[in-house]
Every structure is written in structure tokens, then in C-alpha cells.
Amino acid sequence: MKTRILASTMLIPFFVCVFFGGVALKIAVVLLAAVGLDEFYKAMEHAGHKPSRVIGFGSLAVLAIGHVILNGFNPVFVMFWVIAVLMLSLVYGFDIDGTGITDSFGTLFGVLYVVLLFYQLVLIDESSRPVFIWLVFLTAYGADTMAYFTGYAIGKHKLCPKLSPKKTVEGAIGGVLGSVIFNMIFCLVVLKEFPWYIIVFSVAGAVLSQIGDLAASSIKRKVDIKDYGKIMPGHGGVLDRFDSVIFVAPALYLLMQFI
Secondary structure, rough: HHHHHHHHHHHHHHHHHHHHHHHHHHHHHHHHHHHHHHHHHHHHHHHHOOOOOHHHHHHHHHHHHHHHOOOOOOOHHHHHHHHHHHHHHHOOOOOOOOHHHHHHHHHHHHHHHHHHHHHHHHHHHHHHHHHHHHHHHHHHHHHHHHHHHHHHHHHEEEOOOOOOEEEEHHHHHHHHHHHHHHHHHHHHHHOOOOOEEEEEHHHHHHHHHHHHHHHHHHHHHHHHOOOOOOOOOOEEOOHHHOOOOHHHHHHHHHHHOOO
16 A cells, blocks of 8 residues: 555656646646557557557657647547548558558557547647546546445445456445545535536546446456556556546546537
């Protein structure tokens, strides 16, 4: 526990960047996405696959540079970017003897799963209410914390024993309640208001947070690794710590577009 708490302090520089937003946050997100993509590709390589790092990291660079040149989010550019990544990943599989379809799909999935989902944090920061970015972390980490303690205290029914033996149904419900409570406090104290749709986001976000955690666990089970990395002792790698965050961020960004 002590190791995990000390390791958590490594996230402080990132949250400082979140606080200031703008260029600082963009740089932090690019760095996290780069490390996360490297972790994902190493996991694929551990299972014997050969994803293209050139396509993966090249895609990250193009997205970051294009965002700066176009002065923010441009849906046409992002659509072009997604299609280009898809086509390049498929072309990468043309080498029948050297690569397989899993190598193409691994390359593509890594970009969409890591780069595109991390990108949502930048979009929230550039929205009309950038302060809402804190709701992403309160939801993800609030749900994770409350799920842990609720499951430890009263958990009896296993949620997904093959993926995560310690997770329980009671813990999952506690995680949803924790998300609602933490976000409610944030809105009332910081925003001085409590928009009705925060309840919707808190519940949906908490569910997605836990799905994101289970999805990451599923991939690790498939490729037979315990953690994606060792950058944070006790926590694992970037993907181990942000697996729930990158599932919650798109949900909040999309909700903000509809409300």
C-alpha cells in the first residue's frame, strides 16, 4: 500500500498540467499517449505479434501536429486521420510472409485505443467548459476507489472472476455511487451549481470506467502479462493507471456536445 501511495505522487506533474491546461496539457497527453502506445505494442510483441511502430507513432505525431496547425479540433482532419491509419494498417499486412492480420489489427487497435482515446482529454480542455476535465478523473478514480473499499467491506458476488477475481458486484455498485458523490461535491463546491446531466454522466462514466478497467485486464490476460509497464511501482504502466480514464473521457466529451 505504501508503495502504491508513493507511486501515485508520480501523477502530480500530470495533474499540474491539467490544472494549467492549454499547451502544458497537450504536451502531457502526447507524452502519456506515446508511453501508453509503447506499452501496448510491447504487450502485443510479448504475445508474438509484430505491430508497426512506424505507423503507430507516426499517427500520433501527425495527429498532434495537425491539431496545432489547424488551431484545434477539425472533424474533417480527424476523419481523414482515422481512415489513413486504417488503410496504412491494412497495407502493413500485405507482407504475407512477414506479417499477419493480427499485426495489422494490433497496429490499428493500438492507435485507436490509446492515441484517439487520450486525445479526448485535449478536446475537453478546449471545450467551452474546460473545468469539466476534472470530472473525468473524479469519475474514474472515484469509482475505482469506492469500488475497492465497498468490495472489501461487503463484496460477496464476483463480477468477472476470470478477468479480475477481486472485483465484486457490490463493489461495482459502490463505484457508481462513489462517482455520483464525488462529482456532486465537485459541482457544488467548485462550480457552485449542479447540472442535472452530471448525474447521467456520473452513472454512465462509472460504468464505463469499470468496463475500461476490465477491457485492459482482458487484453493482459490474452497476451499473458501482469502489467503493461513498470513506470509506477505498485500501479504498473500508463495504461494500467489510465485504462479507466480513457474510457470515461470520450463519454464526457460526447455528452458535452449533446447538452
